[in-house]
Amino acid sequence: MTGSINAEWIAVDWGTTRLRAFAMGAGGSVLASAASDDGMGGLSQKDFEPALLKLIQPWLHKERTEVIACGMVGARQGWVEAPYRAVPCPVNVGIPIVAPSESASIRVHIIPGVMQQEPPDVMRGEETQIAGYLAGNPDFDGILCLPGTHTKWVHISAGEIVSFRTFMSGELFGLLAEFSVLRHSVAENGWDQDAFGVAVSDALSRPEQMAAKLFSLRAASLVSDQSGATGRAMLSGLLIGAELAAARPYWLGQDVVLIGADQLVANYQIALRSQGMDASTADAAKMSLAGLTAAYNELTLTI
Amino acid sequence: MTGSINAEWIAVDWGTTRLRAFAMGAGGSVLASAASDDGMGGLSQKDFEPALLKLIQPWLHKERTEVIACGMVGARQGWVEAPYRAVPCPVNVGIPIVAPSESASIRVHIIPGVMQQEPPDVMRGEETQIAGYLAGNPDFDGILCLPGTHTKWVHISAGEIVSFRTFMSGELFGLLAEFSVLRHSVAENGWDQDAFGVAVSDALSRPEQMAAKLFSLRAASLVSDQSGATGRAMLSGLLIGAELAAARPYWLGQDVVLIGADQLVANYQIALRSQGMDASTADAAKMSLAGLTAAYNELTLTI
Numbered sequence: 232m233t234g235s236i237n238a239e240w241i242a243v244d245w246g247t248t249r250l251r252a253f254a255m256g257a258g259g260s261v262l263a264s265a266a267s268d269d270g271m272g273g274l275s276q277k278d279f280e281p282a283l284l285k286l287i288q289p290w291l292h293k294e295r296t297e298v299i300a301c302g303m304v305g306a307r308q309g310w311v312e313a314p315y316r317a318v319p320c321p322v323n324v325g326i327p328i329v330a331p332s333e334s335a336s337i338r339v340h341i342i343p344g345v346m347q348q349e350p351p352d353v354m355r356g357e358e359t360q361i362a363g364y365l366a367g368n369p370d371f372d373g374i375l376c377l378p379g380t381h382t383k384w385v386h387i388s389a390g391e392i393v394s395f396r397t398f399m400s401g402e403l404f405g406l407l408a409e410f411s412v413l414r415h416s417v418a419e420n421g422w423d424q425d426a427f428g429v430a431v432s433d434a435l436s437r438p439e440q441m442a443a444k445l446f447s448l449r450a451a452s453l454v455s456d457q458s459g460a461t462g463r464a465m466l467s468g469l470l471i472g473a474e475l476a477a478a479r480p481y482w483l484g485q486d487v488v489l490i491g492a493d494q495l496v497a498n499y500q501i502a503l504r505s506q507g508m509d510a511s512t513a514d515a516a517k518m519s520l521a522g523l524t525a526a527y528n529e530l531t532l533t534i
Numbered sequence: 535m536t537g538s539i540n541a542e543w544i545a546v547d548w549g550t551t552r553l554r555a556f557a558m559g560a561g562g563s564v565l566a567s568a569a570s571d572d573g574m575g576g577l578s579q580k581d582f583e584p585a586l587l588k589l590i591q592p593w594l595h596k597e598r599t600e601v602i603a604c605g606m607v608g609a610r611q612g613w614v615e616a617p618y619r620a621v622p623c624p625v626n627v628g629i630p631i632v633a634p635s636e637s638a639s640i641r642v643h644i645i646p647g648v649m650q651q652e653p654p655d656v657m658r659g660e661e662t663q664i665a666g667y668l669a670g671n672p673d674f675d676g677i678l679c680l681p682g683t684h685t686k687w688v689h690i691s692a693g694e695i696v697s698f699r700t701f702m703s704g705e706l707f708g709l710l711a712e713f714s715v716l717r718h719s720v721a722e723n724g725w726d727q728d729a730f731g732v733a734v735s736d737a738l739s740r741p742e743q744m745a746a747k748l749f750s751l752r753a754a755s756l757v758s759d760q761s762g763a764t765g766r767a768m769l770s771g772l773l774i775g776a777e778l779a780a781a782r783p784y785w786l787g788q789d790v791v792l793i794g795a796d797q798l799v800a801n802y803q804i805a806l807r808s809q810g811m812d813a814s815t816a817d818a819a820k821m822s823l824a825g826l827t828a829a830y831n832e833l834t835l836t837i
Contacts, residue, residue, distance in 0.1 A: 315757070350746070351753035351760075381715070381749060397749040399714065406709045411702065412684070439741035442773075443653070443780040446684060446700040450654035454618070457654075470745075477746040 236263045238290040240297045241337075242523040243283065244516075245304035246356060247272040250282060254290040259524045263290065271303040271310075279310035280332050283339070291336050297530065298339040299327065299523045301359035305341040315346035315353060319391045322365040324358060324526045342526060345392060352397050356519075357383050360490055361392065363521030364513055373486030377515070378495045380405075382474065384481040396478060400470040401495075407466060413445065416452035417466050418459025424501075427464040431502045434472025441473045471502050482508055491515050539566045541593040543600045544640075545826040546586065547819075548607035549659060550575040553585060557593040562827045566593060574606040574613075582613035583635050586642070594639050600833065601642040602630065602826045604662035608644040618649035618656060622694045625668040627661060627829045645829055648695060655700050659822075660686050663793055664695065666824030667816055676789030680818070681798045683708075685777065687784040699781060703773040704798075710769060716748065719755035720769050721762025727804075730767040734805045737775025744776045774805050785811055794818050 238254035245251075248270035254263040269282035283298070290296075305313030305328065313328040327340035344355035357377050365371060365387070377383045380401040386393040408417045434441055448465055451457035475482070482503060487510040489496045496512050503510045541557035548554075551573035557566040572585035586601070593599075608616030608631065616631040630643035647658035660680050668674060668690070680686045683704040689696040711720045737744055751768055754760035778785070785806060790813040792799045799815050806813045 346753070346757050348757055351750050351757045353753045353756050396746050397753070398745050399716075399748045400745065402714050403748075406713055410709055410713065411705050413702075438744070439776075439779045439782075441741070441744065441780065442701050442703065442776040443699050445702045445706075447654050450649070450656045450700070453656050454649050454651055454654045473745040476742045477744065479742075 236290045237292045238262060238287070238296055240299065240527050241287050241290060242520055242527070243298055243300035243304070243339075244356065244359075244519050244523070245300050245302040245309075246270055247303045250286065252283070252286045253520060253523075254287070255524070255527070259520075261520070271306065271308070276310065279304065279330070280334065280339075284334060284337075287337075293336075295335065296337050297527065298337050299342070299527050299530070300330075300339060301342040301519065301523060301526075302356035304330075305344060305355060309341075310339070311341060313341040313343040315344045316358075318345060318347045318395065319393050320345060322362055322387060322390055322392055323529065324362045324522060327526060327530070340526070340530060342523075345395070347395060350396070352395055354383055354395065354397070357385070358392070359522035359526070360515060360518040361385060361387070361522070362525050363518035363523075364488065364490060365390070366521050366525040371486075371488070373488065374481050376478075376482070376487055376489050376491075376499065376510070378489065378491040378499050379515075384478045386481065396481065398474040398478065400474045404467060404470055407445070408463065412449050413462070413466065416449045416457065416459060417462040419463075421458070421460030421463060423458070423461040423464040426461045427468040427498070428501070428505060430465040430468025431472040431475070431505055434469045435476050435506065438473055438476035441469065444469050467498060468502070471498060475502060475506065482506075482510075487511075488513055490518050539593045540595045541565060541590075541599055543602065543830050544590050544593065545823055545830070546601055546603035546605075546607070546642075547659065547662075547822050547826070548603050548605040548612075549573055550606045553589065555586070555589045556823060556826075557590070558827070558830070562823075564823065574609065574611070579613065582607065582633070583637065583642075587637060587640075590640075596639075598638065599640050600830065601640050602645070602830050602833065603633075603642060604645040604822065604826060604829075605659035607633075608647060608658060612644075613642070614644060616644040616646040618647045619661075621648060621650045621698065622696050623648060625665055625690060625693055625695055626832065627665045627825060630829060630833070643829070643833060645826075648698070650698060653699070655698055657686055657698065657700070660688070661695070662825035662829070663818060663821040664688060664690070664825070665828055666821035666826075667791065667793060668693070669824050669828040674789075674791070676791065677784050679781075679785070679790055679792050679794075679802065679813070681792060681794040681802050682818075687781045689784060699784065701777040701781065703777045707770060707773055710748070711766065715752050716765070716769065719752045719760070719762060720765040722766075724761070724763030724766060726761070726764040726767040729764045730771040730801070731804070731808055733768040733771025734775040734778070734808055737772045738779050738809065741776055741779035744772065747772050770801060771805070774801060778805060778809065785809075785813075790814075791816055793821050 242253040330339040385395040633642040
């Protein structure tokens, strides 16, 4: 019947700003999807279940439907805390925590994040994309890079997450482009591929000069009419270049796979290529679903 | 008569967010001062004169009072553009631009900023503090560092501004501490002097690792309960350390004088001392007034 979705189980990617749900059929097919702005950042503990049911109610037809969720929903301020696993840990998603719910029609399992003591680092959500990638590439040994607001560089070896590092390049770009004095010199759109390349190699070859380069973007628009599109590409290039300088032990001479949004992944790919590194890519949304599916499959073996 | 101020001339420091005016007596004494939030950033061109008169009207008793102003009031979006002088240029403040005014009771002179073509850089306001310092120390040869939202490092030699570099460390600190994910791990107040020192020397010895250190401040509060006061001191230390790494050619083996707000200047002094450099200090507000006074004295010789 058109319009009636009968979910075998439900996959949920619940970040700080967005909630995405997927009605899953047998065999891992996606029957329907829905999303809202009910991100974890705006919810208090009692709000989580209603926010989820608002999206998935039409898909619920079984006595009890299993829901597998990843992301910030498992943070201390989330629905229920799913304590971090510590590296080194297996690449699969570990044992989910069951969230308290009023409705008997769902049982919600939240995937734990991963933490590292030294240097201190944490992830929530990326571990599921990693599990998804490894589900399709079980023998992968190398580096997964997940560009985004907080880009992760992750060393995978022998089926384990060995170590990882987080870079705030995406968040820094947003803050500087929108709220700092650079907003007058960085366009909202537009791009200058040559300027991006120059800025990447500049930051990589002289990373200690990074702090001096930012204000130059403002000054260049005042003293030599540098365009906002060039400013935008240079800001991105400087930040990605500085990140690559710090992440060098991760990518140098390694197999690197980039998992993220298309345009951002393309920029990282170009930046790495300028250093003689060919990185392959995988789709972030697909890897999340693959990871949630792997978690569901493991769960059904145990319950 | 108590309450009646008869200004010989008026000194004005007009930045992006604040307007400060001083009723000056003969010989450079300050008779009265007033300030408002009518910074250049919130005013359109026709608003400048009323905003100024609102503050200084009670001090105007002569047929025409000269007003000397420095800062962003001379930017393209200010009262009238006072075009930049290019380095190398004399340390005095150059020839002010007269702003158009309706009232015959004032004549407003705006001090031009200073620019550098390569690497591109600009200043507006700091040139007046520099002129003020040099008025009292005419033989100074060395480095002036003016910490603030946009910290300037300025090379002075043979009575000229030779070159300078601007660092956004102050603005970056504000954005990261207030608006980024680090806000959860960086306290509004509190300090940890040891952590500050560790972060400075960390950033200075491995500046290429800077991009990897920021998110660690967030992670450390999650995985090892690092305090917000420690997070605050470490964020400041990392940013000042990265700045010192990039500004090394300015301070290494040079005479350095810090001009700025007390607490910030103290932090720069401690950071430089950790590198074996003793920097002396001067008060920023006093240097501004000294620079404006020098400009007024030059003006009265020519009009």
